[in-house]
Amino acid sequence: MATRRTTKKPNVSKEELLGYYRDMLLIRRFEEKAGQLYGMGLIGGFCHLYIGQEAVVVGLEAAAEEGDKRITSYRDHGHMLACGMDPKGVMAELTGREGGYSKGKGGSMHMFSKEKHFYGGHGIVGAQVPLGAGLAFADKYFENGRVTFTYFGDGAANQGQVYETYNMAQLWNLPVIFVIENNQYAMGTSVARSTKSPSLWERGAAYGIAGEEVDGMDVLAVKAASEKAVAQCRAGNGPYILEVKTYRYRGHSMSDPAKYRTREEVQKMREERDAIEHVRQLLLSGNHATEDELKAIDKDIKDVVNEAAEFSKESPEPALEELWTDIYAETAPQNA
Numbered sequence: 001m002a003t004r005r006t007t008k009k010p011n012v013s014k015e016e017l018l019g020y021y022r023d024m025l026l027i028r029r030f031e032e033k034a035g036q037l038y039g040m041g042l043i044g045g046f047c048h049l050y051i052g053q054e055a056v057v058v059g060l061e062a063a064a065e066e067g068d069k070r071i072t073s074y075r076d077h078g079h080m081l082a083c084g085m086d087p088k089g090v091m092a093e094l095t096g097r098e099g100g101y102s103k104g105k106g107g108s109m110h111m112f113s114k115e116k117h118f119y120g121g122h123g124i125v126g127a128q129v130p131l132g133a134g135l136a137f138a139d140k141y142f143e144n145g146r147v148t149f150t151y152f153g154d155g156a157a158n159q160g161q162v163y164e165t166y167n168m169a170q171l172w173n174l175p176v177i178f179v180i181e182n183n184q185y186a187m188g189t190s191v192a193r194s195t196k197s198p199s200l201w202e203r204g205a206a207y208g209i210a211g212e213e214v215d216g217m218d219v220l221a222v223k224a225a226s227e228k229a230v231a232q233c234r235a236g237n238g239p240y241i242l243e244v245k246t247y248r249y250r251g252h253s254m255s256d257p258a259k260y261r262t263r264e265e266v267q268k269m270r271e272e273r274d275a276i277e278h279v280r281q282l283l284l285s286g287n288h289a290t291e292d293e294l295k296a297i298d299k300d301i302k303d304v305v306n307e308a309a310e311f312s313k314e315s316p317e318p319a320l321e322e323l324w325t326d327i328y329a330e331t332a333p334q335n336a
């Protein structure tokens with residue numbers, strides 16, 4: 001685990017810092033609520049929470065521009081919120097209701113937003129990696145200057161399809177940023193137990209792809225690395241790999257007994273490395289916000305999340321006829 005932190009005066013405005021705080025807190029509170037709704041039996045199937053990893057997606061999104069695309073795995077609620085999708089629509093999809101982004105027919109592993117250029121939500125480990133390169137291929141073909149953020153985990157990083165994708169992405173100079181969210185575990189298997197080459201980003205060198213390791217508990221470090229990666233991609237220099245070292249506080253999914261790590265390990269990360277607490281301290285010590293102002297933000301976010309939960313309970317279940325809709329695309333995709 002990298003332990004570097006942005007200790008020098010951050011090169012961001014007060015508004016930006018407050019924005020990151022807000023965005024990360026929204027993800028955390030949303031996920032806590034999703035966990036509660038799951039416990040109440042209102043969310044079916046699996047539920048993979050993102051708690052602990054918030055700085056990754058918020059830092060990456062800080063470098064994104066309108067029209068850029070994102071695609072990720074099943075641990076995707078944070079990615080959706082960070083790119084501006086409506087918490088009500090996301091929560092209602094989790095509870096399987098009509099008001100959800102996929103009309104309640106998809107759940108977290110089949111949720112999309114064309115408007116926000118969010119391409120899922122994929123339950124098959126690593127499947128989103130070649131798909132992400134495909135999105136970037138389309139952007140290159142249309143010469144629209146867009147980049148695609150393709151997120152995957154440390155476990156997925158051991159898959160063959162990742163390396164086939166690296167090869168082609170570099171060969172074709174595709175504008176894709178491969179973001180490895182290294183949260184140290186793939187279900188119950190730690191990185192140390194799954195590979196003898198633990199520096200995952202360095203594997204790109206075999207294909208000529210540049211990259212770097214980033215402290216994923218420091219949103220400003222993620223933002224800085226993301227800006228560099230985006231600049232390289234937009235300039236037409238092909239793909240870039242960011243291995244973002246992070247940590248998930250909760251189990252792999254809601255049904256994980258977490259016997260593969262100690263409570264102390266989790267507690268230590270929460271107490272010493274928490275990304276939200278880090279920004280909170282930067283805001284307070286830099287006199288960018290008072291305790292009361294931060295409390296007001298907390299309250300605001302609680303209201304947003306409670307409203308989303310209410311909406312996700314009140315929205316009706318999809319009608320039976322919906323079984324026969326949204327199966328085939330009616331129009332061929334156009335340049336977005």
Ligand SMILES: Cc1ncc(C[n+]2csc(CCOP(=O)(O)OP(=O)(O)O)c2C)c(N)n1
Nearest residue numbers: 075123124125153154155156183185186187
């Ligand atoms: C092809 C495939 N193999 C196995 C699984 C079962 N599975 C689901 S998540 C997971 C672990 C993936 O870990 P990682 O890529 O590190 O992502 P994280 O869950 O940590 O975000 C596995 C093995 C699956 N969904 N798909």
Ligand SMILES: [Mg+2]
Nearest residue numbers: 153154185186
């Ligand atoms: Mg993992």
